[in-house]
Amino acid sequence: DAGVIQSPRHEVTEMGQEVTLRCKPISGHNSLFWYRQTMMRGLELLIYFNNNVPIDDSGMPEDRFSAKMPNASFSTLKIQPSEPRDSAVYFCASSLPDGYSNQPQHFGDGTRLSIL
Amino acid sequence: KQEVTQIPAALSVPEGENLVLNCSFTDSAIYNLQWFRQDPGKGLTSLLLIQSSQREQTSGRLNASLDKSSGRSTLYIAASQPGDSATYLCAVLQAGTALIFGKGTTLSVSS
Numbered sequence: 001d002a003g004v005i006q007s008p009r010h011e012v013t014e015m016g017q018e019v020t021l022r023c024k025p026i027s028g029h030n031s032l033f034w035y036r037q038t039m040m041r042g043l044e045l046l047i048y049f050n051n052n053v054p055i056d057d058s059g060m061p062e063d064r065f066s067a068k069m070p071n072a073s074f075s076t077l078k079i080q081p082s083e084p085r086d087s088a089v090y091f092c093a094s095s096l097p098d099g100y101s102n103q104p105q106h107f108g109d110g111t112r113l114s115i116l
Numbered sequence: 117k118q119e120v121t122q123i124p125a126a127l128s129v130p131e132g133e134n135l136v137l138n139c140s141f142t143d144s145a146i147y148n149l150q151w152f153r154q155d156p157g158k159g160l161t162s163l164l165l166i167q168s169s170q171r172e173q174t175s176g177r178l179n180a181s182l183d184k185s186s187g188r189s190t191l192y193i194a195a196s197q198p199g200d201s202a203t204y205l206c207a208v209l210q211a212g213t214a215l216i217f218g219k220g221t222t223l224s225v226s227s
Binding site for chain 2: 093102106110
């Protein structure tokens with residue numbers, strides 16, 4: 001089975017540009033999570049969805065960040081405008097239903113984002 | 117606010133050694149605790165998930181224990197191999213939140 005698929009794998013862009021990260025969860029997984037990983041702060045949750053509905057977006061750092069899940073097989077994380085401090089690895093993860101509390105999360109390989 | 121700490125931050129051992137990685141958390145009200153492995157440039161692979169009502173889980177050479185009352189978990193790796201070299205992260209799940217991660221222990225096993 002295909003795992004969680006993220007694109008692009010790497011993104012380098014200039015400050016002020018719009019950045020869109022994409023994620024395809026594992027088929028049948030109803031929960032989707034966006035994380036950000038930096039050396040300083042480690043892995044932090046940005047937002048998660050259950051059945052395409054955002055449940056908790058308290059981790060989204062500011063209004064420049066937005067996430068959507070238009071259907072069960074696709075999600076985007078958008079940064080507009082981007083800033084150098086947004087540079088990080090962004091991970092998407094998905095899990096089976098059952099409130100996700102008893103199911104492990106499956107991670108994609110991440111998008112390494114560099115804002116110059 | 118829940119905090120997850122992993123000690124040591126890095127560990128180097130020769131092949132064949134048994135080793136223990138430590139994870140501690142400040143709030144014992146958790147649903148589960150998970151151990152992940154992360155290889156360079158890759159995502160996280162779930163290794164073991166321990167429910168709050170469980171004491172341990174085993175998978176092959178890996179054994180994870182959970183002591184909720186003391187806020188501690190250990191990951192035991194038996195007969196370590198160079199292929200075990202990676203960063204190991206633990207994470208806890210609480211009500212109303214998603215996973216809260218430690219910063220990981222980077223393990224290097226030399227042949």
